Amino acid sequence: MNKIEIRKLRFHYSAGEEILSDISLDFDARSTAIIGQNGAGKTTFVKLLKGLLQPVSGDVLIDGINTRDMTVAGLARHVGLVFQNPNDQIFKNKVLDEVMFGPSNIGQSPDEARASALAALQMVGLADKQAENPYDLSLSERKLISIASIVAMHTDIIIFDEPTIAQDHAGKERIKAIIRELAKQGKLVLTIIHDMDFVAETFERTLVFAEGKVLLDGPTREVYGLPGILKQSHLEPPHITQLYNRIGCQGAVLTVEEFIAARRAGTGRPPVSA
Amino acid sequence: MKKITVSGLKYRYPLTEELALKGLSFEIEKGEFIGIIGQNLSGKSTLCQALMGLVPHFYKGGYGGSVWVDGLEVGKAEIHEIAQKVGLVFQNPFTQVSGSKMTVFEELAFGLENLGVAREDMAPRIEHAMELLGIGRFRDRNPFDLSGGQMQRMAIASVIAMEPEIIVLDEPTSQLDPQGAEDVFQAIEALSRRGMTVIMAEHKIEKIARYSDRVLLLHQGEMVAFDTPQQVFSRDDLERYGVVPPVFAQVCKGMGIRNPATGLYPMTLDEACDQVVNWHE
Structure with a gap:
């Protein structure tokens, strides 16, 4: 569906x-x-x-x-939305409270919200930071807190x-x-x-x-195999695809490994992959 | 003459134990384009702020060593003196906007007013900066009605209008679309060619490799390297510092391609293309 x-x-x-x-x-x-x-x-x-x-x-x-x-x-x-800047999203002074806020507000019981929050913190790798103040953590960690806060809401x-x-x-x-x-x-x-x-x-x-x-x-x-249309849209293909196109190959490779494999195979075509 | 001389610079934020900058020493020539790279918390933003005096004058904290810009000692000078030489483009444009101006045009005038620029000199400088950053059509818009990308362009234009001899930029293109980011890098490179000294903290490694004359690699408040992009990104120990080389260098490394003249990995699209096309296993 x-x-x-x-x-x-x-x-x-x-x-x-x-x-x-x-x-x-x-x-x-x-x-x-x-x-x-x-x-x-x-x-x-x-x-x-x-x-x-x-x-x-x-x-x-x-x-x-x-x-x-x-x-x-x-x-x-x-639908959950993770803000661009975690500083705009985070407002509690304890990590666990922050991550429990969303689930609590959409009807999870305190126990459920706590379990959801702990699982979400586990997933983003911050389980050991649950008692800390988000603003004592780094920006990268606050980003992960902002993600965990949404993950804990179990939105589809x-x-x-x-x-x-x-x-x-x-x-x-x-x-x-x-x-x-x-x-x-x-x-x-x-x-x-x-x-x-x-x-x-x-x-x-x-x-x-x-x-x-x-x-x-x-x-x-x-999509990345259409550099002309991307350019019209003020975009550009990934750097690896740019190199691939520059040496005269059509289409897109998406990773360094793919590029090297294609060159070693001596073909202009990217390897078929999922 | 050296434009910037940093000697034994140490700095500790208030209420913290560990030094954010642990004794940095380096020199920068007039007109150089310097890229500052390193993982988060390596000291990039702190160093940017130390070059224009927010460290220590605004943040306070513990300070040692010295930073000289154009004959002025930053740690001892007044911030208004430093601001006449060094402009800083903030990492988050939202925090840079004055909040006291109703239009983009007036926002660009804010810095000039504070520098005491004559009224008749302001308009051409503002027009030029708006044109350079492509924001002329937003001139009458309220700064807070701009999108993130537009606001970031305005933040850069505000500093360029002040015509500083040294411009320090902290991730200035993070909110721009790919071509917008490329345009801004080209505009800043042109300023650097005309003699403005450029210092830019940036995670966009391919851009740094392409545009900077030298790259300063920071790790946990210490300077690991300060050399050409080719030298820095050809190091074998980059991973230890949380930095990956440009995609083009990764390809060449993976294929065992070095520049025959230098023994270093190609860093840019053009350079890598030449070497890869001629490659035979």
Whole structure:
């Protein structure tokens, strides 16, 4: 079953300045990256999924429920959003309290919320920090707390807004592993992101937003195999794909290992992989 | 003459035990483009702030050694004196915005007003900075109605309008789309070519390899290396410092390709392309 269905969605803040125009698409459980130029409508789109904004026309169905028929609080049981900057999300002075806040607010009992929070902290690798003040921890750790806070709510859909900003290599690797784990659990992970290399390594499906429309939608490898359209959208393929194209090969390779394997095989084609 | 001379710089934030900077010494020439890299908590942001005096003047804490910028000793000078030479673009543009201006144009004027720039000189400098960062069409917009990417461009433009001799940038393109980030790097490189000294903390390693003259690698408050990108990213021990070399260097390393002239791994797209095309196993 589709977790999200979008039907002829239109949105503007002020009439005549359309932000999203006639978007129709479905999301299944595949992890999906949303990429696009600044101002392409990505954040607005996500706010519509959370019910923070309502469509001007058209419909958004979350787990079969029309966002027009449900409150933002009700939708919070279905869709979780991890803020771009953890400092904007975190407000409690104890890690465990912060992570229990979400589940407590959507009806989990104190015991359930505690168990959910501890499991979520375990998953992000911060189980030993539960008694600390989030602001005594590093930014990377606060990012993980902000993720755990949403994971603990057991929503079927989790949205990340620019999860790799201000993260170093180790932080990105941890976030990549968390996204893969959530996808393995059958959740839909949707991510707005500008980091093309991270998308190549992490997401099955990629959507390109441009001027309020979905310009491309497909498996990440296919989308990154269309450098001309990406360029029009102020994007670029991952660095490894850029090198692959520059030496005269068509299509996309997504990792350094794939690149080397393709060169060793002496072919211009990327190896077939899932 | 050296533009920046740092000698034995040590710094400890208030209420903490461990030094954030543990005795850094280095020199930077006028017009150089310096990349600062390292994992989180390695001291990148602290060093940026020490170059323009927020460390120690704003944060207080324990301070030792010295930082000289253009003949001025940062630890002893007044912050308004330092601000005439060094501009800092904050990591989070939201915290840089003055909050006291109603339009983007006026926000760019804020720094100039504080420097005492004559009114008739302000407009051309603001226009130029807006044009350089591509934000002219937002000139009448409220700064807080901008998207993250637009606000980040404004934050950079605000500092460029002040025409500092030294510009320090802390992850200045984190919120920009790929082409927007590339545009900003090119604009900053052009300023550096015209003699502005550029110091940039950044995780975008491919960009640092492409644009910086030298790379300063920090780890736990200590300087591990300060050399050309080719030298720094060809080190075998980078992993220990939580840094990965540029993708292009990773490919060449994996294929055993070194630049025949230098013995180092190619770092940039162009360089790697030349070597990979000619590669035969």
